[in-house]
Amino acid sequence: MSNDPEFNSEVKEPTYKKGKGPKILLDGAHHNFFIQWDFIKPFSDLAKADGYQTIVDSSKFTPEYLKRFDVVMIITSLPFNFTTKNQVTDESTFSKDEINSLYDWVNNGGSLLVFSEHAPFDQAINPLLNQFGIESSIGTTIDSLNYNKEIGRTGWIEFTKDNGLLNIEHPIVKGRTPSNQVNRLLTFGGSGLNGKNYTNLLRLSESSENVVHSTGVGPIGKGNSQALAGNVGKGKVVALGDSNGFTAMVFDQNDGTKQKAGMNLENYDWKQFVLNTLYWLSTE
Numbered sequence: 001m002s003n004d005p006e007f008n009s010e011v012k013e014p015t016y017k018k019g020k021g022p023k024i025l026l027d028g029a030h031h032n033f034f035i036q037w038d039f040i041k042p043f044s045d046l047a048k049a050d051g052y053q054t055i056v057d058s059s060k061f062t063p064e065y066l067k068r069f070d071v072v073m074i075i076t077s078l079p080f081n082f083t084t085k086n087q088v089t090d091e092s093t094f095s096k097d098e099i100n101s102l103y104d105w106v107n108n109g110g111s112l113l114v115f116s117e118h119a120p121f122d123q124a125i126n127p128l129l130n131q132f133g134i135e136s137s138i139g140t141t142i143d144s145l146n147y148n149k150e151i152g153r154t155g156w157i158e159f160t161k162d163n164g165l166l167n168i169e170h171p172i173v174k175g176r177t178p179s180n181q182v183n184r185l186l187t188f189g190g191s192g193l194n195g196k197n198y199t200n201l202l203r204l205s206e207s208s209e210n211v212v213h214s215t216g217v218g219p220i221g222k223g224n225s226q227a228l229a230g231n232v233g234k235g236k237v238v239a240l241g242d243s244n245g246f247t248a249m250v251f252d253q254n255d256g257t258k259q260k261a262g263m264n265l266e267n268y269d270w271k272q273f274v275l276n277t278l279y280w281l282s283t284e
Contacts, residue, residue: 003038004264007248009045015279016051022070022282029058030077030093034243040075042248042263043274050275052282061098066105071281073113075243078124086215088123099131106132107233111281115243119217122191132232134195134239137210139218141192141226141241145207148186151259155189157226159202167201172229172238172276180276182269188261190242192223198230198237229280236281245270 015021024047028035035056044054052071059065066072076082079091094102106112116122116129118140126136142154146163159165161183167173168181175181185202192204202225210219226241240246248264263271 001039001249001251003041004248004250004260004262007042007264009042009049011046011049011275014049014051015275018048018051019053021051021053023053023055023068024071024073024278025066025069026054026056027072027074027077028056029060030074031079031081032074033076033078033082034247035075036081039247039249043246046263046271046274047278050278052278060095061101061105063101063104066101066110069110071111071113071278072102072105074125074128075115075246076117076121078121086120087217088120091124092127093124094128099128102128103131103232106235106237109234111236112232112238113277113281114237114239115246116191116193116239116241117243118189118191119213119215121243123217129193129239132195132237132239133197134193134228134237135221135223136241137192137218137223138220139191139210140189140213141204141208141210141223143205143208146205157187157204157208159185159187159226163205165203165205167199167203170199170201170229172201172273172280175272175276176279180272182273182276184268185245185270185273186265186268187226187242188244190226190240190244192221193225193228193239193241194221194223195225195228195230195239198225198228198239200225201227201229238277238281246274
């Protein structure tokens with residue numbers, strides 16, 4: 001897989017002047033696969049085009065360090081480099097001090113954008129999610145009914161107004177104007193989330209299920225969501241069960257063709273969803 005060189009990160013009407021918007025930390029301190037392999041570049045380019053300041057850094061979370069940022073993004077974090085092991089077991093990705101520091105920072109007004117994924121990422125992020133009242137299933141999530149039939153992968157789940165799985169009332173989906181509205185999303189595998197104190201943006205249907213991942217991990221638990229949004233104290237949290245929507249990837253398939261996944265996939269609104277998410281996280 002690789003970044004799509006044709007992805008258009010342009011924003012016609014930027015929210016902030018270039019380089020003057022809120023500061024986003026792209027966490028690179030926890031073996032973050034997308035950071036290590038630069039799959040975060042399309043997101044970073046888009047955020048910068050909308051005026052945000054994105055900073056990749058590999059420092060551990062402390063109260064003083066976190067004060068530098070408005071939004072913290074944690075994506076594909078692990079206690080080891082991806083592909084070197086399959087199962088996390090009881091290994092620690094974040095120390096207890098880091099988790100407590102992050103929670104206090106959000107509680108005092110910070111904004112957290114955090115991702116689970118399919119195994120083994122789900123195991124690695126669960127201790128942090130649990131601190132915020134969220135639980136990720138372990139394995140990978142599929143839906144035998146609500147998936148893109150042309151692509152043919154049951155783990156690539158559709159969330160639309162028509163199938164009732166897209167929460168069109170939340171500001172992240174509704175957008176600031178009708179032209180900013182999100183109408184159709186496709187997730188690309190990942191996990192299911194539960195968080196009773198959060199708003200469910202991407203509802204998993206009764207036809208969804210958590211199954212064993214190709215690494216042999218799971219299934220443990222079953223979520224009802226692939227995107228949650230809510231308040232923690234004075235701060236905000238958005239948690240997603242799949243991370244690929246915030247990328248713009250191209251996968252080489254066995255038959256020699258290429259498959260897009262993320263903000264570059266035609267007929268889906270991930271680019272707008274990303275912009276709406278950042279706006280919601282960075283405003284009161």
